[in-house]
Amino acid sequence: xxxxxxxxxxxxxxxxxxxxxxxxxxxxxxxxxxxxxxxxxxxxxxxxxxxxxxxxxxxxxxxxxxxxxxxxxxxxxxxxxxxxxxxxxxxxxxxxxxxxxxxxxxxxxxxxxxxxxxxxxxxxxxxxxxxxxxxxxxxxxxxxxxxxxxxxxxxxxxxxxxxxxxxxxxxxxxxxxxxxxxxxxxxxxxxxxxxxxxxxxxxxxxxxxxxxxxxxxxxxxxxxxxxxxxxxxxxxxxxxxxxxxxxxxxxxxxxxxxxxxxxxxxxxxxxxxxxxxxxxxxxxxxxxxxxxxxxxxxxxxxxxxxxxxxxxxxxxxxxxxxxxxxxxxxxxxx
Amino acid sequence: xxxxxxxxxxxxxxxxxxxxxxxxxxxxxxxxxxxxxxxxxxxxxxxxxxxxxxxxxxxxxxxxxxxxxxxxxxxxxxxxxxxxxxxxxxxxxxxxxxxxxxxxxxxxxxxxxxxxxxxxxxxxxxxxxxxxxxxxxxxxxxxxxxxxxxxxxxxxxxxxxxxxxxxxxxxxxxxxxxxxxxxxxxxxxxxxxxxxxxxxxxxxxxxxxxxxxxxxxxxxxxxxxxxxxxxxxxxxxxxxxxxxxxxxxxxxxxxxxxxxxxxxxxxxxxxxxxxxxxxxxxxxxxxxxxxxxxxxxxxxxxxxxxxxxxxxxxxxxxxxxxxxxxxxx
Numbered sequence: 001x002x003x004x005x006x007x008x009x010x011x012x013x014x015x016x017x018x019x020x021x022x023x024x025x026x027x028x029x030x031x032x033x034x035x036x037x038x039x040x041x042x043x044x045x046x047x048x049x050x051x052x053x054x055x056x057x058x059x060x061x062x063x064x065x066x067x068x069x070x071x072x073x074x075x076x077x078x079x080x081x082x083x084x085x086x087x088x089x090x091x092x093x094x095x096x097x098x099x100x101x102x103x104x105x106x107x108x109x110x111x112x113x114x115x116x117x118x119x120x121x122x123x124x125x126x127x128x129x130x131x132x133x134x135x136x137x138x139x140x141x142x143x144x145x146x147x148x149x150x151x152x153x154x155x156x157x158x159x160x161x162x163x164x165x166x167x168x169x170x171x172x173x174x175x176x177x178x179x180x181x182x183x184x185x186x187x188x189x190x191x192x193x194x195x196x197x198x199x200x201x202x203x204x205x206x207x208x209x210x211x212x213x214x215x216x217x218x219x220x221x222x223x224x225x226x227x228x229x230x231x232x233x234x235x236x237x238x239x240x241x242x243x244x245x246x247x248x249x250x251x252x253x254x255x256x257x258x259x260x261x262x263x264x265x266x267x268x269x270x271x272x273x274x275x276x277x278x279x280x281x282x283x284x285x286x287x288x289x290x291x292x293x294x295x296x297x298x299x300x301x302x303x304x305x306x307x308x309x310x311x312x313x314x315x316x317x318x319x320x321x322x323x324x325x326x327x328x329x330x331x332x333x334x
Numbered sequence: 335x336x337x338x339x340x341x342x343x344x345x346x347x348x349x350x351x352x353x354x355x356x357x358x359x360x361x362x363x364x365x366x367x368x369x370x371x372x373x374x375x376x377x378x379x380x381x382x383x384x385x386x387x388x389x390x391x392x393x394x395x396x397x398x399x400x401x402x403x404x405x406x407x408x409x410x411x412x413x414x415x416x417x418x419x420x421x422x423x424x425x426x427x428x429x430x431x432x433x434x435x436x437x438x439x440x441x442x443x444x445x446x447x448x449x450x451x452x453x454x455x456x457x458x459x460x461x462x463x464x465x466x467x468x469x470x471x472x473x474x475x476x477x478x479x480x481x482x483x484x485x486x487x488x489x490x491x492x493x494x495x496x497x498x499x500x501x502x503x504x505x506x507x508x509x510x511x512x513x514x515x516x517x518x519x520x521x522x523x524x525x526x527x528x529x530x531x532x533x534x535x536x537x538x539x540x541x542x543x544x545x546x547x548x549x550x551x552x553x554x555x556x557x558x559x560x561x562x563x564x565x566x567x568x569x570x571x572x573x574x575x576x577x578x579x580x581x582x583x584x585x586x587x588x589x590x591x592x593x594x595x596x597x598x599x600x601x602x603x604x605x606x607x608x609x610x611x612x613x614x615x616x617x618x619x620x621x622x623x624x625x626x627x628x629x630x631x632x633x634x635x636x637x638x639x640x641x642x643x644x645x646x647x648x649x650x651x652x653x654x655x656x657x658x659x660x661x662x663x
Contacts, residue, residue, distance in 0.1 A: 042526040157617045187389035188553065189614045192597035196613055214527060217556075217599030221606040240603040258531035259601055260560035262583060266538070270531035270560070276496050 004175045004208050005031040005054070005093070010068030012046075012053050015061055021280050023049045025232035026068075031176060034206040038219040038240075040255075041229035044277060047212050050229075051178045054210075055095050056085050073175065091121050094169040098181035100161035104153040110137075110164050111149025114171060121172040136167040140197060159190035166197065170205070178210045183218060195222055216259060220244060228252050231278050231288035233304075238314035248308075248316040251289045287319070295320055351515060351547050352378040352401065356410035358571075359393075359400050366623040370396040372571040373410070375648065378515070383541065383548040385562030385579065387555055387594070389618055393571040394551050398519045401549065402436050403427045416514045432462055435508035439520035441500035445492040451478075451503055452488030458511040477506040481536060498529035505536065509544070517549045522557065534561060555598045559583055567591045570621050570629035577654040587656045590630045628659070636660050 012024035024046045031037050039047045052058040054070055056077065069076050073092050080088065097103045105113055114133035118124060124132065130149075137145040140163040153161060162182060169177055179198065183191035199222055202209055211223055219226055219240070226243040228236045228251065236249040247253045257271035275292040278284055284291070290300040299305075299319050308321035319325060359371040370393045378384050388394045399405045401412060403422050412422040416433050420426045435458075438444040445454055455474045459465060465473065475485040481502040492500055501521060508516055518537065522530040534557065540546060552558050558565060558579070565582050567575045567590065575588040586592045596612040614633050628634070631641040640659050648657040 042528060159617060187618070188555070188597040189389060189593060190617065191599075192611055192613050195599070196611075215599070216527070216601035217606075220601045220603045221599040244601065244603050255527060256601065258528050260531075260534075260556050261602075262556060262559060262600060264560055266560060269538075270535055272531040272535055273528040274532075276498070276529075 002033045003030050004033055004073065005210075006069070006071040007050070007054070008069040008071070010050065010053065010070065011066035012049055012058075013064050013066050015064060019281050022283055023063075023232055023280060024053065025280075025283065027229075027232075027234055029227055029234065029237065031208045031210065033175070033208055034202065035225065036202060036209045036211055036223045038211045038213060038223035038226045039229055039234075040213060040216065040219055040226060042214060042277065044280075045229045046232040046280075047229050048180055051095065051180050051210060051212050054176075054178065055089055055093060056080070056082075057095070087121075090117060090169075090174065091172045092174055093176040093178065094172070094174040095178040095180060096162070096165045096169050096182050098184050100158060100165050100185065101153075103165055104161060106153050109150050109152055110156070114149070114164070114168055117168050117171045132171070133167075136171055137164070139170070139201070140164070140167045142167075157190075158186055159193060162186065162190075162194055163197065166194075166201070170201065170207070173205065174207065176208050176210065178212070180212045181214070182211070184213070184215070191218070198222065216244075216256065228255070231283060232280055233288060233317065235289065235318070236314075236316040238311070238316075242311060242314040246311070246314070248310045248314070248321060249289075249318045250293045250295050250320070252316075287317070297325075349379050350377045350415050351380045352376075353413040353415065354378070354401070354410070355413065357397075357400060357407045357412060358409040359396055359405055360408045363622060368622045369571050369624060370621060371400060371407075372629075374571075374573055376566060376573065376576070378547060378549060379563075381541075381545055381547055382563040383550050383561055385558035385565040386549060386551045386568060387553060387558050387565060388568035389553065389594075391618055391621070392568045393621070394568050395519055396571075397568070398436070398517045398549065398551050402434060402517055403430050414515075432511055433513050434515040434517065435511065435513040436517040436519060437501075437504050437508050437521045440524050441497050441504055442492075442524075444504055445500060445507075447492055450489055450491060451483075451495075454492070454503065455488075455507050455510050458507065462511050464511065473510065477509055480509070480540070481506045482532075496529075497525050498532055501525060501529075501533050502536065505533075505540070509540070513546070515547045515549075517551070519551045520553070521550075523552065523554065530557070537561070555595060556600070567594065570618065570624065572629050572657065573648055573655075574630065574658070575654055575656045576648070577656075581653060585652070585654075587652060587654050587661045588630075588658050589634050589636050589660070628657070 008028050010024055010027045014021040014023055027050055041047045065078055070078055077088060111133050114136060115129045118129045118132050134145045134149060137149060142148050142163055183194050213219060223240050226240055227234045230251050236252050243252060247256060254271060254273045260270055273292050278288050286301040286303050287305055290296045297319060305317045305319045307315045307317050309315055310321055354374055354376045357371060357374045361368040361370060386394050400407050414420050414422055414430060420429060422430050452474050455477055456470050459470050474488055478485055478487055483502055522533050550561055562579045565579045566573050569590050575591045586595055593612045593614045599606060616633050619632055627642040627644060628646055631637040646657045646659045648655050651661045651663050
C-alpha cells in the first residue's frame with residue numbers, strides 16, 4: 001500500500017509570555033492508503049496540535065514548527081506558503097472538527113457552502129458544482145437533499161451538521177481525512193451513526209483517516225493502528241490488537257485499566273493514575289510519564305527511552321523493554 | 335427472583351430516602367409547552383446509587399435540579415424520608431439543602447474564582463450556622479484531606495488547580511454540611527479518562543465511609559454501570575426502563591435501552607468487530623408539544639399503531655420496570 005502521509009520527528013512549540021510551550025516533541029508516524037490511524041491521549045497531550053500542524057491551521061506565530069518533516073503526497077509541506085497550503089487543504093488533506101456547530105457559516109445555506117468549497121478546487125460551473133453538492137449530501141445520507149441544501153446550519157441537528165462537515169471534507173476526494181474528535185460533541189446513538197458513516201466512506205473511497213480521540217471505545221470500533229500520545233510524544237504505536245490486548249507501555253496499560261468494563265463488579269477498584277501530566281513549559285528530561293509511573297526507575301527520570309520493538313510493527317518507548325531490564329514486571333497483564 | 339424484588343421497591347418502607355411521586359416539570363416556551371420531565375415515579379433507597387442515563391436533552395439534568403429543589407415541580411411531589419421527613423417545597427428548601435447537595439458537571443464554572451478554596455468549602459457551614467469558626471476551619475482541613483487534597487490548599491484559589499482537583503473541591507463543598515443525599519450531575523464528563531477513575535474511586539469510598547445515597551446522572555454508560563446499584567433510562571422526559579444495573583445490561587428490555595447500550599463502543603477491538611450494533615435512525619425529537627403515544631415510537635424499530643396512539647405505562651415486566659407495549663409480562 002502506498003504511503004500517503006509521513007510525519008518525521010515533528011517538533012511544534014508555542015511562544016507564549018510564560019515561555020516556550022513544547023506541545024509536540026518529536027512525533028513520527030506514517031499513514032497508508034485506506035488505513036485508519038487513531039491518535040489517542042488526554043487533553044493537552046498534543047494530539048490536536050499534531051493534526052492542526054499537518055493542515056497548517058494553527059496560527060504562526062505563536063505556533064512554530066521547530067523542526068521535522070511532513071511529507072504529504074511526496075512533498076514536504078513544512079515550508080509551504082499559505083498560498084500553496086490553500087491548494088493542498090481540501091484537495092490532499094481535509095479535516096472535520098469536534099464542534100459542528102461552530103464550523104459552518106451560520107449566514108449561508110448549506111448547499112452554497114458546499115458549492116463554494118467545490119468551486120475553489122475544481123473548475124466547475126455553478127450548476128455542476130451544485131449537482132456535485134447534492135450528490136455529496138446523498139453520500140452522507142442526508143434525506144431530501146434538494147430541500148436541505150437550501151437550509152441554514154441552525155436548521156440542522158448536531159449529527160446532521162457533522163454529516164454536512166463530512167460532505168464538505170470529502171468534496172475534493174482528499175487522500176487524507178483528519179477527524180479531530182468527530183463524535184465528542186454528539187450523543188451515543190448519533191455517535192454510532194457517524195462512526196458507521198465514516199467506516200462506509202473509508203471502504204468506498206479508500207481515504208486514509210487520522211482519528212483523533214480520547215475515547216478508547218471509539219478507537220476500538222474503527223481503527224487499524226493506534227498511536228498513544230503523552231506529553232507531546234508518541235509513547236506507543238501498534239495495531240489495535242497490539243494496543244488493546246498486548247499493551248507494553250505502562251501509560252497505555254494504566255489508561256486501559258482505568259476504564260470500567262461492562263462485566264466489572266463494583267468491588268473491583270478502578271486503577272487510577274495518580275498525579276497529572278507534566279507542564280510542557282518545562283518538560284522533564286527523561287520519560288514524561290516517569291513521575292506517575294509505578295515502574296519508574298532511575299534511568300527513566302534521566303533519559304528519554306528510545307523506541308523498543310516488542311513485536312513486529314509494535315513500538316513502545318519505555319526502558320522496561322530494554323534487554324537488560326528484568327522482565328517479570330512487563331507483560332500483557334490485561 | 336431477588337432482582338424482581340429489588341427493582342420494584344414501590345411500597346414505601348423505611349428504606350426509602352427520597353420518594354418521587356408523579357413529578358413533572360414543564361417549561362412554557364414561545365412554541366408551546368416543553369415537557370422536560372414527565373410523570374416520573376421513583377423511590378431512591380437509602381445508601382444506594384441510582385444511575386440516571388439518557389441522551390442530552392432527555393431531561394435528566396432538569397430532573398436532578400427538580401430533585402434538588404432548584405426548580406419547583408409543575409406536578410407531583412417529592413417526599414424526603416431522611417433524619418427529618420419533609421416534602422420538598424419552597425418552604426422547606428433551606429432545611430432540605432442541609433441534607434441534599436449537588437456536585438456539578440463543570441468544575442471550572444461551579445467554583446467562585448474570587449473565593450479561596452477554604453471559604454468555598456466553609457460557606458455552606460456558615461449559611462447553615464454549623465459550628466464555631468475554629469471548628470469550621472478544622473472541618474475544612476479534614477474535608478480537604480478526605481477528598482485527597484491537603485490542608486495547605488485551603489488558602490489557594492480555584493484557578494491554581496487542575497480539573498480533577500477542582501472536582502475534588504466540589505465534592506468537599508458538597509460534603510461540608512454533612513448531607514445524606516448527593517446528586518452527582520455528570521461529575522466526571524469534563525475530566526480526562528485517567529482522572530475520571532480517581533473521582534469515581536473517591537465517590538465510591540466516600541459512600542462507604544459516610545453512608546451516602548447518590549443519584550448519579552451521566553451519559554457514559556460503562557461508568558454508570560460500574561457505579562450504580564440500579565439504573566433508570568430516560569427518554570424525552572420519561573423513565574422508560576428501571577432495573578438493577580447487572581440486570582439491565584444482561585437482559586435489556588426496552589427497545590430504546592437496547593439501542594442505547596448497543597451504541598456504546600467498548601474498548602475491545604474484537605468485541606467491537608463482532609458486535610451487532612443497532613443504529614437508530616433520526617434524532618431525538620423535540621420535547622415541545624409531543625404527540626400522544628410512546629415517546630420513542632418515531633425511532634423505534636418495533637413501533638406499531640398502538641405505540642403511536644397510547645402511551646405505555648411504566649409497569650413491572652420480567653423483573654424490570656419498563657414502559658413498552660411490546661415487552662411481554
